Amino acid sequence: MPGIPELAAMPDGRIRLYLSQSLISSDGGQTWTVEEGHFIPSGADPSLVALPDGSYAFFYKGFSGQPDNPPPGQPEQPQLPTTPTGDFMPCSGYGEPLDADQNQIGPWASRLMIAFSSDGLNFTSAGQILADQADVPDVLVMPGGEIRVYFVTLCPEEVRNQIVVAVSRDAANWTYHKTSITGMEGVQPVAVDPTVEFTPDGRIRLYFTSAAASPDAVLQSYSAISDDGYTFEMESGARFGVAGRPVLDPTVLQIGDTWHYFGGGQPGINYHATSPDGLNFTRQDDLKMDDFLFANGIAVEGGYRYYGFIQQPRSAASAIYSVFTTDGQNWVLEDGVRLTLDESSPLEKIGVKDPGVARLPDGRYLMVYSTLIPEYPYDEP
Known part of the structure; x- marks a missing residue:
């Protein structure tokens, strides 16, 4: 084979x-x-x-001295899997809303799709579904080239509203795995909106959204640490919060010696904070850039690029754009659009948003993005 x-x-x-x-x-x-x-x-x-x-x-894989071709009349040796056996398979199609009415959009109606680019600017959809009833992806490429996509899923039931990870060697064949966070005493036992970064010592830090375990608590950002990227241990305290206001969708990137945090929660506004260690963040001025919402950042030649999306006023329609910086403080909206809705495709609807991007070992850029499942009964207001 x-x-x-x-x-x-x-x-x-x-x-x-x-x-x-x-x-x-x-x-x-x-x-x-x-x-x-x-x-x-x-x-x-x-x-x-x-x-x-x-x-x-x-x-490449070895076969313990097995010959390349089996002797005449003998069957081929079974091919070894390139990734561990998965824990579950994602569902197909949309699901039931999570504490919301059917006319709202949420992870139950969201589909994750894959796109590629040779330059990090011009992306083309591969027409490949990564998962349905899934949202807010982030991509991490391991030192050996393994690709991981962390996201929240609502189906199957065993992983409903949990952070999971899709794993691949070729960005075409995927297995799906559970994650866990220990030590969540004192906070609500729900972790969503994942973003993952390598720490200087090679571990994986997961930033996520949760809230303190009290009735009047608001959503804020927390973190957990892991050696393998599957089993995480909660780190003490919150990473970022705003009194009386919910903070959603954390995203973090190290720019030079400083860790930069961005979060959402208010339309068109990005909360911004900085930290010397990725744990203790100090709030900076909020960023407002033509309604651009920060989603995922990477280092590129000459600086740093953050991918995000702009949503049309009073509409769910959206497209993916990018901003660029050399210092983390001064950002410029780059010309052009990184990815727009493929209106000819039967796989997506309304808009594209929430991009997670990473550069692959072969030099290509992989984007995992969110769109609306076309069969979902939603009409633009």
């Missing part, structure tokens, strides 16, 4: 495809030439990672 292919952009502009052999293309993947050599066993699922020094690390 051929296994899962790996695509890699070469420094000279060509594209190389790895399987048991390698193929090279000079015209953007329209035509391919097989290169000499048969360099790894069939089904080894190669993965190429560009290293900071300009060299490459090459990973």
Whole structure:
């Protein structure tokens, strides 16, 4: 069996495809030439990672001395999975509202879709559904190239209104896993709106929305820490809150030596705070940028880019844009639109929003975004 292919952009502009052999293309993947050599066993699922020094690390599965091809008359060895067996499968289609009426939009009506870009600016939808009844995604690429998408789901029931993670090696085949947070005493046992960042020591910090365990508590941002990205331990105290006002959808990015926090809760306004350690944040002036709402930030050449969306007034229609900074304080709305609704697609409706973006080992940019499930009975007001 051929296994899962790996695509890699070469420094000279060509594209190389790895399987048991390698193929090279000079015209953007329209035509391919097989290169000499048969360099790894069939089904080894190669993965190429560009290293900071300009060299490459090459990973593939071994088969404990098994021959590449089975002896005549013998069946092939079963292919090993590239990711652990999943904990659940996401549902298909929309679900029942969560403490809301059917004419409102929420995770029960939301679909996560996948898009790609070669430059981080011009994205094209892949027409691939990651999950239904799911929302607020964030993407993390592990040191070995594994792709993880953290999001909130409402279905199946065993993970209703919980943070879960989709895992892949190729951004095409996914398994779905539960997460857990221990030590949530003193706060409500609900964690939503995930964003994940690596800490300087290589652990994974999860920022999320919850509230203190009291009847009059308002939503604010908390964090938990993990060695593996699945089992988290709650960190003491809240990361950010505003007296008397709910704070939603935290997003955090390290810019230079400073951690920058952004949060929502008021239309068109982004709460902004800074921290030297990612734990103790000091509120800064709120950011208002043509109703742009911050969703997910990454480091890019020459600075930092935050992806977000702008929603039309009195409408659910939205499109994805980006802002750029070199210092975290001065932001500029970049020209053009990163992604708009594909009105010809039967998979999305009304608008696109809540982008989570990361750069893959092959140089492409992966975007996971939210849209409305078209069959959901919602009409624009």
